[in-house]
Amino acid sequence: MFTILFDHASELFSGLGYTLGASFIALIGSLVLGTLFALMEIGQHKWVRVIGRAYVEVVRNIPLLVITMGFYVIVPMFIVQVDGFTAGTIGLTIYTSAFIAETIRSGIQSVSSGQMEGARSVGLTYYQAMFHIIFPQAIKIVIPPLGNQFINLVKNSSILAFVAGFDLMYQGKIIANSTFNTFDTYLAVGLLYLIVTMPLSYLMRFLEKKWKTA
Amino acid sequence: MSMIEFHDVEKYYGKFHALKDINLTIERGEVVTIIGPSGSGKSTLLRTINGLERISSGQLIVNNFDLADKKTNMNKIRKNVGMVFQHFNLYANKTILDNITLGPLMVLKRDKAEVEKEAYDLLDMVGLKDQAKKYPAMLSGGQKQRVAIARSLAMKPAAILFDEPTSALDPEMIGDVLDVMQTIAKEGMTMVVVTHEMGFARRVGDRIVFMADGQILEDASDVNGFFDHPKEPRAQEFISKILNH
Numbered sequence A: 001m002f003t004i005l006f007d008h009a010s011e012l013f014s015g016l017g018y019t020l021g022a023s024f025i026a027l028i029g030s031l032v033l034g035t036l037f038a039l040m041e042i043g044q045h046k047w048v049r050v051i052g053r054a055y056v057e058v059v060r061n062i063p064l065l066v067i068t069m070g071f072y073v074i075v076p077m078f079i080v081q082v083d084g085f086t087a088g089t090i091g092l093t094i095y096t097s098a099f100i101a102e103t104i105r106s107g108i109q110s111v112s113s114g115q116m117e118g119a120r121s122v123g124l125t126y127y128q129a130m131f132h133i134i135f136p137q138a139i140k141i142v143i144p145p146l147g148n149q150f151i152n153l154v155k156n157s158s159i160l161a162f163v164a165g166f167d168l169m170y171q172g173k174i175i176a177n178s179t180f181n182t183f184d185t186y187l188a189v190g191l192l193y194l195i196v197t198m199p200l201s202y203l204m205r206f207l208e209k210k211w212k213t214a
Numbered sequence B: 001m002s003m004i005e006f007h008d009v010e011k012y013y014g015k016f017h018a019l020k021d022i023n024l025t026i027e028r029g030e031v032v033t034i035i036g037p038s039g040s041g042k043s044t045l046l047r048t049i050n051g052l053e054r055i056s057s058g059q060l061i062v063n064n065f066d067l068a069d070k071k072t073n074m075n076k077i078r079k080n081v082g083m084v085f086q087h088f089n090l091y092a093n094k095t096i097l098d099n100i101t102l103g104p105l106m107v108l109k110r111d112k113a114e115v116e117k118e119a120y121d122l123l124d125m126v127g128l129k130d131q132a133k134k135y136p137a138m139l140s141g142g143q144k145q146r147v148a149i150a151r152s153l154a155m156k157p158a159a160i161l162f163d164e165p166t167s168a169l170d171p172e173m174i175g176d177v178l179d180v181m182q183t184i185a186k187e188g189m190t191m192v193v194v195t196h197e198m199g200f201a202r203r204v205g206d207r208i209v210f211m212a213d214g215q216i217l218e219d220a221s222d223v224n225g226f227f228d229h230p231k232e233p234r235a236q237e238f239i240s241k242i243l244n245h
Helices: A002-007 A009-041 A046-060 A064-078 A084-110 A113-121 A126-163 A168-179 A182-213 B042-049 B074-080 B096-106 B112-125 B141-154 B171-186 B198-204 B223-228 B233-243
Strands: B004-013 B016-026 B031-035 B057-062 B081-084 B159-163 B190-194 B207-212 B215-220
Touching (some): A002 A009, A002 A182, A009 A046, A009 A084, A009 A168, A009 A182, A064 A084, A084 A126, A126 A182, B004 B042, B031 B042, B031 B198, B042 B057, B042 B190, B074 B081, B081 B141, B096 B141, B112 B141, B141 B159, B141 B171, B171 B190, B198 B223, B207 B223, B215 B223, B215 B233
Parallel strands (some): B031 B190, B031 B207, B081 B159, B159 B190
Antiparallel strands (some): B004 B016, B004 B057, B207 B215
16 A cells, blocks of 8 residues: 555645645535525525525435536536536535535524524614524534535545546546556545545534534 | 504414404503413514514504504614513623623614623623623523613613513522513613513503403503402403412
């Protein structure tokens, strides 16, 4: 395994870079999109709720691979040429955003409705109450499930391998095919994924503890 | 102009008729207690006054705002009409001080130093000055409710609504909260109080309203007279149940 790691260090670390890049972009993107759709799902107008709900239900019930292929194959046919990395990252963002929307929605709804009423009763607007009272409480509740989503996201970024996204999994496939040392290669790849996901896991646990006390 | 005017107000939840033909006028400075069996519409009635519930038909004027009009900005009414809840509804993520100052800072856009000074004065009045930096979870129920009262007073409202303010409290906590409410009443605040505290209704209330099945069955200015000789059979039954338990 170490032979593979050293002999193919440049490819593997370039792959790790792409994996990190895609994960980081998708994490930010899906958090923003997910929050937006969570707010829509509990929105004050019926059609807003319907759109939010429909997005979440459609997206989370389609396999990630199908969504990603959609961006890699269908979008270039009609709209604009995209490379594998872009298509994969967009697919990953969209897919994860549906799960994050559900996580955040359930977090918001688990904050007692009295908190919203208390805030509205002094004249705060819906969005002021959301931002200053509900959100800060919901965040604490959703940190652990959100951590799961983030870790899944990093691992799911291996989808880029299927659309030539130059990520860790893609490089692993190429190395395995050229060296025929499948076992060691994927062991090395697995190790590199762990190097990304373990600190993320601990970061989320740290945040969970830190915000619990406040 | 009266502070609060209900004219022929009806409220439905789907098919359920929650408020039936409500006609009620409350003057500025009046302390009105609303009593009645549970499910009689007391809380619903109270919650329509600051727009937490919308009325289905009729006319409801609060502090010169027309609440039946969809164009009326509810936040403007809520700025002027405070509310104290059964379960306090203090902001769990804010300190006691911030609970009180949030409204004046965000809604009234007032100066921070000034608002904080007033908040400390209010906390002093409700006997909780030393709790300012704590979070609601660290306080007892009675303390939380006194903070909630201070929070609504900080907005300098024209009226305060109390929705069973002592129902969730341990018996030994109730007195402190009722004392604070009595102080506010003496200072001339318009108060509408849904309560099961008959002693408070007698001592502090200028008027008593008895509700059952979504209707106002009795509306008496002679509070002691009402308790001694309720006119309606439903009120007689209710009073005897409460006084003889």
